[in-house]
Amino acid sequence: MVDARSTIPNAVKRWTAPVVRWARRKSPWVLHFNSGGCNGCDIEILDLLTPRYDMERLGILKEAAPRHADVLVCTGPVTRQSRDRLLRIYEQMAAPKWVVAVGSCSCSGGVFHGGYNIHGGIDKVLPVNVYVPGCPCRPEAIVAGIAQLLGEI
Amino acid sequence: MVPFRLLVYPGFLFLFFCAMLFSWLDRRIIARVQGRVGPPWYQPLADFIKLLTKEDVLTTGAHALASSVLPMVSLVSVLTAALYVPVAGVSADSFDGDLIVVLFLLSMPALTYFLAGWVSVGVYSIIGGHRSLLQYFSYEVPFLIALAGPAVLSGSWRIADIIAYQGHTIWGALTQPLGFLLAVVGLIGKLKRDPLDIPKAKSEVVGGPLTEFSGRKLALWHLALDMQTVVGIFLLVNLFLGGSRFLTGLPAFPVFALKALGVLLMLSLASALYARLRIDQLATLGSRWLAPLALLQVAVVLWMRG
Numbered sequence: 166m167v168d169a170r171s172t173i174p175n176a177v178k179r180w181t182a183p184v185v186r187w188a189r190r191k192s193p194w195v196l197h198f199n200s201g202g203c204n205g206c207d208i209e210i211l212d213l214l215t216p217r218y219d220m221e222r223l224g225i226l227k228e229a230a231p232r233h234a235d236v237l238v239c240t241g242p243v244t245r246q247s248r249d250r251l252l253r254i255y256e257q258m259a260a261p262k263w264v265v266a267v268g269s270c271s272c273s274g275g276v277f278h279g280g281y282n283i284h285g286g287i288d289k290v291l292p293v294n295v296y297v298p299g300c301p302c303r304p305e306a307i308v309a310g311i312a313q314l315l316g317e318i
Numbered sequence: 319m320v321p322f323r324l325l326v327y328p329g330f331l332f333l334f335f336c337a338m339l340f341s342w343l344d345r346r347i348i349a350r351v352q353g354r355v356g357p358p359w360y361q362p363l364a365d366f367i368k369l370l371t372k373e374d375v376l377t378t379g380a381h382a383l384a385s386s387v388l389p390m391v392s393l394v395s396v397l398t399a400a401l402y403v404p405v406a407g408v409s410a411d412s413f414d415g416d417l418i419v420v421l422f423l424l425s426m427p428a429l430t431y432f433l434a435g436w437v438s439v440g441v442y443s444i445i446g447g448h449r450s451l452l453q454y455f456s457y458e459v460p461f462l463i464a465l466a467g468p469a470v471l472s473g474s475w476r477i478a479d480i481i482a483y484q485g486h487t488i489w490g491a492l493t494q495p496l497g498f499l500l501a502v503v504g505l506i507g508k509l510k511r512d513p514l515d516i517p518k519a520k521s522e523v524v525g526g527p528l529t530e531f532s533g534r535k536l537a538l539w540h541l542a543l544d545m546q547t548v549v550g551i552f553l554l555v556n557l558f559l560g561g562s563r564f565l566t567g568l569p570a571f572p573v574f575a576l577k578a579l580g581v582l583l584m585l586s587l588a589s590a591l592y593a594r595l596r597i598d599q600l601a602t603l604g605s606r607w608l609a610p611l612a613l614l615q616v617a618v619v620l621w622m623r624g
């Protein structure tokens with residue numbers, strides 16, 4: 166993970182790095198973007214906010230502005246129309262940032278694979294950190310995926 | 319003694335601690351009302367550190383100097399206001415008329431909030447900024463009039479005198495229940511919390527004026543808002559929930575903390591229970607109902623003074 170500021174001396178960094186990593190692990194704010202899916206996965210993502218799954222336990226907040234978010238949670242395949250927007254949203258996010266592809270579509274194109282208007286999975290456009298397959302994937306799987314991402318941070 | 323009061327208690331460190339604690343309690347209470355578990359106790363701290371270490375993006379066209387100075391102005395004015403708000407009877411400083419200075423300093427963040435939307439040239443930021451200004455005119459008038467009640471009743475604009483007056487008689491919330499309610503509503507508007515979170519309604523204007531802020535600046539904004547919550551709650555406790563005749567110094571602290579947590583509980587329950595108002599509904603409510611009711615309260619207070 167590249168720190169935005171390189172003016173900090175290394176000795177200080179050695180002490181602060183564990184704290185920073187801890188904070189990043191404990192507070193991933195997610196931004197959700199559907200780049201062309203059928204909306205099935207989106208509803209599963211919204212499930213995570215309900216009392217049953219309660220993402221806030223893990224410090225996960227759903228943000229509306231790309232600038233505030235750390236994790237981009239994508240659903241659906243990348244269509245020709247949404248490609249530029251997806252890229253733009255990704256570029257608007259402040260580093261460090263991560264991408265989670267939720268659903269078979271965003272992993273590989275899924276049922277839309279080979280369609281005339283489809284580029285393919287999210288990884289055709291953006292670097293993806295974690296893939297969560299399923300059509301639609303279960304909320305438990307999404308939580309497991311994000312937890313895996315948090316382990317990697 | 320003075321540096322200790324400025325920096326540790328009841329100054330910066332204590333306020334920082336309270337800001338983190340209150341923001342966690344608030345999120346936790348809301349989660350419990352919704353039947354969820356809610357975030358762990360270190361959540362606000364983790365959020366704060368994470369934001370501090372994130373990249374700081376400046377939008378094209380945004381004013382670089384203004385967008386970095388504004389969050390600081392907001393934070394500094396809240397901290398300055400905190401100097402004059404006693405915590406359990408202890409304040410860093412106090413003079414005749416400090417209530418007015420505190421009220422002025424506590425309304426500075428609203429102005430910086432509006433300007434934040436203005437300098438960061440985003441569509442949502444500007445709409446959010448204008449909404450916050452409109453909201454400001456709706457809640458600030460009844461809020462100021464309601465807070466004038468205790469001052470008029472005790473015949474002094476010094477917060478310490480108002481506390482002492484309540485120590486001799488009874489709580490301000492008992493003599494002016496209406497004023498207390500209006501002050502709580504005004505505080506909700508000031509802190510831009512649900513149900514008056516019109517300027518930063520996520521489903522309408524994304525992040526409001528803060529949409530384009532990230533990294534350290536966003537961290538400062540959040541900190542300023544959390545501290546404003548703390549100072550606002552302390553101010554209401556001082557003005558309406560009375561001092562104590564018997565306890566002074568350290569023993570008074572638990573009582574004060576309980577009162578402050580009571581006000582926080584009111585704010586959190588209001589957020590959890592009520593849906594957001596539209597901006598025109600708020601403007602109507604503010605100028606047709608809240609402000610006249612606040613005037614009525616002051617008239618009653620004048621009558622009580624005889």
Ligand code: SF4
Pocket residue numbers: 202203204205206207240241242267268269270271275276299300301302
């Ligand atoms: S993976 Fe399945 S449910 Fe999810 S967006 Fe694609 S088609 Fe819809």
